[in-house]
Amino acid sequence: MAETGDNEFTQWHTVAKGETLGKIAGRYYGDPSLYKKIFEANRELIKDPNLIQIGWKLRIP
Amino acid sequence: MTKTWKMMAAAVPFVFAVACTDAAKAPAEAAMTAAGAAVDSLKGDATRFAPSAVKAVEASYATAKDLIAKQDYKGALAIAGDIPAKAKEALAQAAAAKDALVKAWADAGGSIPKMLEAAKSRLDILAQAKKLPAGMDKAALAKAQGGLASLQSGWTAASEQYKAGDWSGAIAKAKDLKAQGMDLLKSIGLQ
Numbered sequence: 001m002a003e004t005g006d007n008e009f010t011q012w013h014t015v016a017k018g019e020t021l022g023k024i025a026g027r028y029y030g031d032p033s034l035y036k037k038i039f040e041a042n043r044e045l046i047k048d049p050n051l052i053q054i055g056w057k058l059r060i061p
Numbered sequence: 062m063t064k065t066w067k068m069m070a071a072a073v074p075f076v077f078a079v080a081c082t083d084a085a086k087a088p089a090e091a092a093m094t095a096a097g098a099a100v101d102s103l104k105g106d107a108t109r110f111a112p113s114a115v116k117a118v119e120a121s122y123a124t125a126k127d128l129i130a131k132q133d134y135k136g137a138l139a140i141a142g143d144i145p146a147k148a149k150e151a152l153a154q155a156a157a158a159k160d161a162l163v164k165a166w167a168d169a170g171g172s173i174p175k176m177l178e179a180a181k182s183r184l185d186i187l188a189q190a191k192k193l194p195a196g197m198d199k200a201a202l203a204k205a206q207g208g209l210a211s212l213q214s215g216w217t218a219a220s221e222q223y224k225a226g227d228w229s230g231a232i233a234k235a236k237d238l239k240a241q242g243m244d245l246l247k248s249i250g251l252q
């Protein structure tokens with residue numbers, strides 16, 4: 001899972017049932033519209049920002 | 062005849078003492094040469110990383126030189142003979158101390174750039190947020206941004222201090238910065 005750039009300060013989030021990138025962005029950034037930051041940081045995993053799967057471990061920049 | 066014997070008897074201790082002194086002179090001088098070379102080998106890292114051990118060796122060498130000057134060759138030999146081994150111990154002590162400092166710098170300072178990068182990334186994103194996450198307001202964000210700037214300049218100073226040779230000072234500063242950095246990360250929800 002770890003890629004170049006990941007380190008002890010990289011924050012991770014495991015996708016739970018019912019979550020969207022917007023909800024996750026809201027939780028960490030306070031603003032759901034910033035979901036693209038998470039999308040861009042996980043491009044190797046997320047092909048479509050509207051389609052994320054339960055259990056995926058996402059990098060939260 | 063009796064007078065001659067008396068004179069000879071009186072001279073015996075003197076001759077014996079001279080003979081003993083001379084016997085110890087050459088080994089003492091050889092030992093001093095070796096001791097001098099051992100003391101010279103302590104210049105550089107040893108003086109920097111094991112100053113007490115180096116001072117002890119230098120003090121022994123100075124004492125041995127004094128004894129040579131007083132023609133106490135046996136005494137000088139006894140002290141000078143131990144100096145190469147003591148110098149070797151000082152060199153080993155310095156090497157260990159140097160390794161420990163290099164490791165301490167790597168432990169304390171190695172992760173700081175990554176920590177600052179993570180904090181900057183998050184703060185840059187939070188600066189774009191129309192609404193901040195629970196537990197954070199604009200004042201807290203501004204404080205965190207100021208904290209990051211302070212840590213960045215502190216890290217630059219610590220790195221320069223290390224490059225300038227003040228390893229202990231730089232390590233102490235890096236440890237302090239790391240602790241402050243961890244607090245910053247917590248304040249922005251990164252830890």
